[in-house]
Amino acid sequence: MNKKWQLFILIEALLLLWLIYEAFSNIGTLAFIIIGAFILLRSKQVKRNSKQQTYLVIGGFLILMALLSTSAIWFMLICAILFFTTTGGNLFSKFHSLNFENVPWQEKDIIVVETTDSLPKDGKRFKRKWLGNERIGNTVYEWDDINFTVFMGDTIVDIGNTLLPKNESYVVIRKGFGKTRILVPAGIGIMVEHSAFKGKVNFEGETYALNNESVKLYSQQFDESSRKLKLITTVLIGDLEVISI
Incomplete structure (x- = not known):
């Protein structure tokens, strides 16, 4: 087998392991995969073709959405x-000419908050992603x-910026x-x-x-602080982590 193909298969195999880890570490993603797989198995027991196709579409859709919510x-x-679009299948040959000085993890060594004139907020419209990972405050x-x-x-909501x-x-x-x-x-x-x-809260x-519970927590210096942040969150299954930076 060509060495390029061997390298490609190795990388995909490592990413597959990462995908499995992400799926098992996220209860919501794992739940959707299990439900989707159950519906696909159930479709084999259905005799009517129309109903079988419905089961296949629903099961496949749940699994696809769960997988697309992962980074891997x-x-x-x-x-x-x-790999398939690079000439000769060479996945890494053109990476040497790229400039990695501006990669994301190099962008925020020191952050100085810039101030500008306030923008109008009345009638402001924007969209949030309904499905998938999101970071606010890059x-x-x-x-x-x-x-x-x-x-x-x-x-992830970053208040540091x-x-x-x-x-x-x-x-x-x-x-x-x-x-x-x-x-x-x-x-x-x-x-x-x-x-x-079902979930956990990590705070201080x-x-x-x-x-199936609610909890209300305050930081030690809440009353003395001139700036206060109130976090009100509701989740079906998942964890909340509040980190001081």
């Missing part, structure tokens, strides 16, 4: 596309209270399945009100397991 499957697709941005709903996926106004600010997240991580600068008073059918070094 996208890397597998990107590697495959690069770059410097003007703070506005966050309120959105997502069906499935992991969410903005300047919170004095008094109270709010982050409200409603989610079906997935993990949520909130990055908050030190010195800000934090209130967490979290509800979950403590872990709280929830089973």
Whole structure:
């Protein structure tokens, strides 16, 4: 076998292991894969062709959506596309000429929050992803209270790239399945009100397991802080992690 193909298969195999790890580490993704697989198996027991096709479509759709919510499957697709579109199937020959100085993990060594004139907020419209992973706050941005709903996926909200106004600010997240991580600068008073059918809350070094419960937590210096952040989150299955940075 050609060495290029061997390298390609090795990379895809490693990414497949990563995909399996992601699926088993995310309860929501694993649940959708299991449900989809069950529906596909159920389709074999159905005699009517029309009903069998319906089962196949629903089962396949659930599995596909679960896989597309992981990072590993996208890397597998990107590697495959690069391999088959690069001349001679050479996956890495052109990578040597690329400039890796501006890769994402090099962009935020030191962050200085930039201030500009306030933009009008009345009537502002924007969309959030209904399915899949999302990170809010990759770059410097003007703070506005966050309120959105997502069906499935992991969410990261980075408050370190903005300047919170004095008094109270709010982050409200409603989610079906997935993990949520909130990055908050030190010195800000934090209130967490979290509800979950099944999941955990990691806050100020403590872990709280929830089973169809709600919990309300305050940071130690909440009352003394001039800037306060209130996190109100609801999830069916998933964890919440609040990290001071």
